[in-house]
Amino acid sequence: MVEKTKTNSNSVISLTMGILSILIPIIGLFLGIIGVVASRKAIREIEKTSEDGRGLATSGLICSSVGIVIQLLGVLGFIAYYSVSNGPVG
Numbered sequence: 001m002v003e004k005t006k007t008n009s010n011s012v013i014s015l016t017m018g019i020l021s022i023l024i025p026i027i028g029l030f031l032g033i034i035g036v037v038a039s040r041k042a043i044r045e046i047e048k049t050s051e052d053g054r055g056l057a058t059s060g061l062i063c064s065s066v067g068i069v070i071q072l073l074g075v076l077g078f079i080a081y082y083s084v085s086n087g088p089v090g
Contacts, residue, residue: 010042011053011060018063022070029071035064 017035021028039061046054 005050005052008042008046008049008051008053008057010038010045011057014039014042014060015056015063016060018060018065018067021064021067025074026071028067029075032064032068032071035060035067039064 014035017031017038021032021035024031039057042053042057042060045051046057
């Protein structure tokens with residue numbers, strides 16, 4: 001009989017939040033932060049309990065980090081665009 005190990009739920013959450021942080025504008029910044037926190041928590045839990053899901057947690061960390069960078073660039077681009085286009089006239 002083969003014993004199945006459980007996949008860590010925080011690793012699944014971190015990957016989900018990471019993917020959503022890339023796809024959803026503005027809110028994705030907060031989802032990315034949640035994904036990074038869940039990923040770090042999952043890695044700590046996996047080390048203690050020997051559950052599966054280390055790859056999911058690592059992927060979630062990478063996707064969340066990429067999502068945060070994309071969202072920050074988008075927000076900075078938005079601010080830069082409107083600060084230049086609404087400058088003083090005349």
